[in-house]
Amino acid sequence: MSLLEAKGIVRSFGGVHAVAGVDVAIAQGEFLSIIGPNGAGKTTLFNLLSGHDVPDRGSVRFAGREITGWAPERIAGLGLARTYQHGRVLGNLSVRDNILVGAHHRLRAARPRLPGLGALAELVTALIHPPSVVREEAALADEVARIAALFGDRLTPRLEQPAYSLSYANRRRVEIARALALHPRLLLLDEPTAGMNESETAEMTTIIGGLKAEGHTILLIEHKLDLVMRLSDRVIAMDDGQIIAEGPPEAVRANPAVIEAYLGHRELGGEAVA
Amino acid sequence: MGSWLDYTINGLIIGNIYALVAVGLALIFGVSHLINFAHGSVYAVGAYVGWACFTYLHLPLPLTALAVIIVCGGLGIAIERIGLRPLAGAPRIAPLLATIGISLVLDQLLQIAFTPDPRALPSPLPNWRISLGGGTIGALDLLIAATGLVSAGVLYFFLRFTKLGWAVRATAQDRDAARQMGVDTDAVNRAVFAIASALGGLSGLLVGMYFNHIDPAMSFQATLKGVVAQVIGGMGNVPGAIAGSLLLGLTESYGVALFGSSYRNLFSFVLLLLILVLRPNGLFASARVTPPEPMTGTFVAPSRVLRIPPWAVGLALAAAVVLPLLPNIAYMLQVMTNAWLMAMLAISLTLVAGTLGQVSLGHAALLLLGAYASALLALDSGWPIWASVPAAGVLTSVIGTALAAPAFRLRSHYVSIATLGIGEIVSLVILNWESLTRGPMGVTNIPPLAIGKLELDSPQAAYWASLAVLVVLALLQSRLLRSHLGRTFRAIRDDDVAARAYGVSLDRYKGIGFAFAGFGAGVSGAIAAHLYSYINNETFTSTVSITALTMVILGGMGNLLGAIVGAVALTALPEMFRGTAEYRMLIYGVVLLLIRFRPQGVLGTV
Ligand SMILES: Nc1ncnc2c1ncn2[C@@H]1O[C@H](COP(=O)(O)OP(=O)(O)O)[C@@H](O)[C@H]1O
Ligand SMILES: [Mg+2]
Numbered sequence: 034m035s036l037l038e039a040k041g042i043v044r045s046f047g048g049v050h051a052v053a054g055v056d057v058a059i060a061q062g063e064f065l066s067i068i069g070p071n072g073a074g075k076t077t078l079f080n081l082l083s084g085h086d087v088p089d090r091g092s093v094r095f096a097g098r099e100i101t102g103w104a105p106e107r108i109a110g111l112g113l114a115r116t117y118q119h120g121r122v123l124g125n126l127s128v129r130d131n132i133l134v135g136a137h138h139r140l141r142a143a144r145p146r147l148p149g150l151g152a153l154a155e156l157v158t159a160l161i162h163p164p165s166v167v168r169e170e171a172a173l174a175d176e177v178a179r180i181a182a183l184f185g186d187r188l189t190p191r192l193e194q195p196a197y198s199l200s201y202a203n204r205r206r207v208e209i210a211r212a213l214a215l216h217p218r219l220l221l222l223d224e225p226t227a228g229m230n231e232s233e234t235a236e237m238t239t240i241i242g243g244l245k246a247e248g249h250t251i252l253l254i255e256h257k258l259d260l261v262m263r264l265s266d267r268v269i270a271m272d273d274g275q276i277i278a279e280g281p282p283e284a285v286r287a288n289p290a291v292i293e294a295y296l297g298h299r300e301l302g303g304e305a306v307a
Numbered sequence: 308m309g310s311w312l313d314y315t316i317n318g319l320i321i322g323n324i325y326a327l328v329a330v331g332l333a334l335i336f337g338v339s340h341l342i343n344f345a346h347g348s349v350y351a352v353g354a355y356v357g358w359a360c361f362t363y364l365h366l367p368l369p370l371t372a373l374a375v376i377i378v379c380g381g382l383g384i385a386i387e388r389i390g391l392r393p394l395a396g397a398p399r400i401a402p403l404l405a406t407i408g409i410s411l412v413l414d415q416l417l418q419i420a421f422t423p424d425p426r427a428l429p430s431p432l433p434n435w436r437i438s439l440g441g442g443t444i445g446a447l448d449l450l451i452a453a454t455g456l457v458s459a460g461v462l463y464f465f466l467r468f469t470k471l472g473w474a475v476r477a478t479a480q481d482r483d484a485a486r487q488m489g490v491d492t493d494a495v496n497r498a499v500f501a502i503a504s505a506l507g508g509l510s511g512l513l514v515g516m517y518f519n520h521i522d523p524a525m526s527f528q529a530t531l532k533g534v535v536a537q538v539i540g541g542m543g544n545v546p547g548a549i550a551g552s553l554l555l556g557l558t559e560s561y562g563v564a565l566f567g568s569s570y571r572n573l574f575s576f577v578l579l580l581l582i583l584v585l586r587p588n589g590l591f592a593s594a595r596v597t598p599p600e601p602m603t604g605t606f607v608a609p610s611r612v613l614r615i616p617p618w619a620v621g622l623a624l625a626a627a628v629v630l631p632l633l634p635n636i637a638y639m640l641q642v643m644t645n646a647w648l649m650a651m652l653a654i655s656l657t658l659v660a661g662t663l664g665q666v667s668l669g670h671a672a673l674l675l676l677g678a679y680a681s682a683l684l685a686l687d688s689g690w691p692i693w694a695s696v697p698a699a700g701v702l703t704s705v706i707g708t709a710l711a712a713p714a715f716r717l718r719s720h721y722v723s724i725a726t727l728g729i730g731e732i733v734s735l736v737i738l739n740w741e742s743l744t745r746g747p748m749g750v751t752n753i754p755p756l757a758i759g760k761l762e763l764d765s766p767q768a769a770y771w772a773s774l775a776v777l778v779v780l781a782l783l784q785s786r787l788l789r790s791h792l793g794r795t796f797r798a799i800r801d802d803d804v805a806a807r808a809y810g811v812s813l814d815r816y817k818g819i820g821f822a823f824a825g826f827g828a829g830v831s832g833a834i835a836a837h838l839y840s841y842i843n844n845e846t847f848t849s850t851v852s853i854t855a856l857t858m859v860i861l862g863g864m865g866n867l868l869g870a871i872v873g874a875v876a877l878t879a880l881p882e883m884f885r886g887t888a889e890y891r892m893l894i895y896g897v898v899l900l901l902i903r904f905r906p907q908g909v910l911g912t913v
Pocket of ligand 2: 076
């Protein structure tokens with residue numbers, strides 16, 4: 034059974050068919066990559082899977098539930114975490130707080146799930162700050178340190194700095210750290226190495242490889258085919274809102290339709306096919 | 308029924324007047340994505356320039372109109388130069404606040420020059436009227452209608468067929484692209500502000516003549532009506548603004564017909580809220596276009612916070628506690644008691660506007676709710692004061708949150724407009740719900756503060772009681788800010804899309820934030836009611852909301868200590884200079900303009 038399964042999803046903006054009938058399924062533990070030239074509809078597909086946008090048609094199932102039309106916060110609650118192509122760190126929050134926001138839906142002591150008056154109970158608990166909350170916060174602080182340590186000494190010394198003061202590459206790392214804090218059952222990464230230089234990309238490849246080795250289920254959008262070839266179990270190629278090829282990495286890379294798609298957009302992503 | 312025709316015609320005439328204001332606002336929003344809160348002030352200036360031309364220079368109407376156009380057009384250029392252009396790279400909220408600042412300055416200058424008293428502005432037009440249905444139409448009605456039509460026509464011609472008009476449309480569509488194509492967007496902005504302000508001034512003159520009445524307070528009403536009309540028609544949509552204005556005029560007119568004239572504004576604000584909730588893009592926008600997001604992005608300025616060491620805070624608090632022991636200090640105590648009450652409002656607002664990022668322009672309504680709740684509980688239900696004050700806090704929290712809930716789904720400037728409208732609705736409902744609130748009479752003989760038998764009616768006792776409540780509220784808020792709630796609120800402020808993607812429900816956390824803030828503000832209003840012993844629906848007006856926002860900005864958005872410092876500074880300083888009310892508002896206006904130099908406030912955004 035697939036962890037995530039999207040069937041026949043369609044999303045148009047005016048006349049642009051950004052996603053025009055796409056089926057995707059990803060199994061538990063799988064590493065699936067989506068490639069395709071800019072404007073192929075990859076990010077739009079992510080938005081539809083994560084609840085940021087609602088498909089015009091089609092359905093999405095995740096973790097055994099029909100989630101079409103669900104709000105993103107509900108889908109996050111089921112264990113879906115994502116990062117953003119253009120980065121959406123919380124600029125005025127410290128790196129630590131950014132990562133802790135990722136753990137928001139897991140808070141137990143601080144977010145009592147009482148029916149009805151849950152919000153009021155949450156406020157009162159926050160003000161009283163009972164020992165259970167203190168313990169939970171201590172546990173989370175350890176976890177933040179562990180997650181930050183995944184990125185070597187990139188984030189650890191900067192945990193108390195506001196995110197706006199970080200370099201571009203470090204902000205991308207913070208986003209991934211935040212996603213990991215959610216304890217995701219499925220991780221959606223949208224071009225995690227965009228704007229990174231070669232050595233930073235190599236570093237990121239190692240980190241993502243480590244996540245795969247830990248057993249994370251990952252859906253990756255990426256232009257850098259090196260990374261895709263090295264890590265993917267399976268690759269989907271998209272163009273003009275449709276899937277044009279699907280299968281093992283090597284087969285997709287050799288697929289004439291894929292080469293054609295990239296050549297047709299030479300100026301945008303062509304060099305990546307080298 | 309002939310009178311329905313009358314109400315229809317009256318509604319269209321009023322709507323046409325609103326249109327002259329709304330079109331200007333829409334033009335400005337179109338090119339700069341700015342809601343120009345100074346627009347109503349320009350309109351008032353137009354009325355006064357007209358009055359001066361008639362009274363002192365005895366000019367005929369056409370020359371007077373020309374003078375109004377020139378003065379107000381120039382004023383528009385100045386507003387663009389001061390309020391918009393220098394703030395291009397500033398946080399998104401800065402230009403909005405700058406126009407509020409300009410508006411305060413202009414309004415107060417008008418008051419100082421012409422006194423706050425209303426004046427007559429008799430129309431020099433011949434006094435004939437045509438009968439139509441059961442009513443009549445006069446020369447002035449026709450002139451107003453003609454002005455509306457002609458300016459719409461001229462505007463259409465300008466936008467369609469002139470080079471500058473083309474540049475305006477290009478800029479409205481995509482500012483950056485227009486600039487890359489060589490459009491001088493500064494010149495476009497200048498032209499648009501000049502045209503819009505000239506139109507606004509002209510409508511001020513005509514409205515003054517229509518009602519034969521002008522006063523400085525007409526400014527704020529005009530801005531409100533113009534904004535409402537624009538929201539109805541869709542922000543930045545010029546034809547929409549005209550249609551929205553007519554619709555607003557008709558709604559008000561029929562509302563007055565059905566319920567009486569004190570319901571006029573209630574109708575327009577309820578209409579505003581309905582539109583914001585049901586069709587936030589305006590009536591004429593196509594359904595699935597993503598809403599235009601005026602000035603989205605981080606609303607607050609990133610900054611390093613100025614940390615005040617705890618011993619300094621302790622020292623200041625100790626000084627505040629022993630202040631009443633000094634001799635000859637009764638007047639100062641009264642001022643400082645007011646400062647503590649304002650500080651309660653300011654920390655409440657800094658939580659909502661600064662920490663949560665929902666810039667409320669209707670926060671004074673919470674004071675009204677708290678004041679009425681405690682006063683009526685004490686007077687009509689016989690509650691003891693020690694119980695009625697906290698109960699008022701709880702009631703304010705519940706009612707305030709319920710009222711603000713429709714605005715939870717809105718973003719950035721729409722939140723400000725909605726809360727402004729909600730604030731006005733609260734005041735108008737209090738005015739009209741006579742059986743509960745005693746209506747325009749207000750509530751008199753409110754008992755003084757007391758704890759059981761212990762009456763706190765000396766200035767010292769009132770001072771200490773207010774200070775103690777403020778300290779408790781501030782301590783609670785600082786606990787909240789250090790909890791996961793502080794983090795979650797700030798996440799919503801910085802990027803609500805990312806926050807939602809990590810499981811943060813906006814409704815829930817905005818609800819918690821407003822509820823907590825509502826309690827503090829409600830308590831402040833309740834204490835004030837017992838200190839003043841008399842309240843009515845205008846005890847706390849939108850001016851108080853703006854004042855509180857100025858305090859919050861001065862201290863640094865979201866900054867708890869900053870809000871208190873801002874409240875003390877802006878309450879006590881004007882007193883030291885023995886300023887009258889006019890000069891006080893002038894100071895607030897100037898402070899809002901000074902954010903240009905330190906957008907993060909004195910102590911820094913948190
Ligand atoms: N919110 C939107 N409004 C209008 N068009 C959009 C929107 N989002 C995406 N598109 C269009 O949909 C197409 C696919 O975009 P996107 O999903 O971002 O592609 P990719 O991520 O593969 O580069 C593009 O043509 C883009 O312009
Ligand atoms: Mg993309």
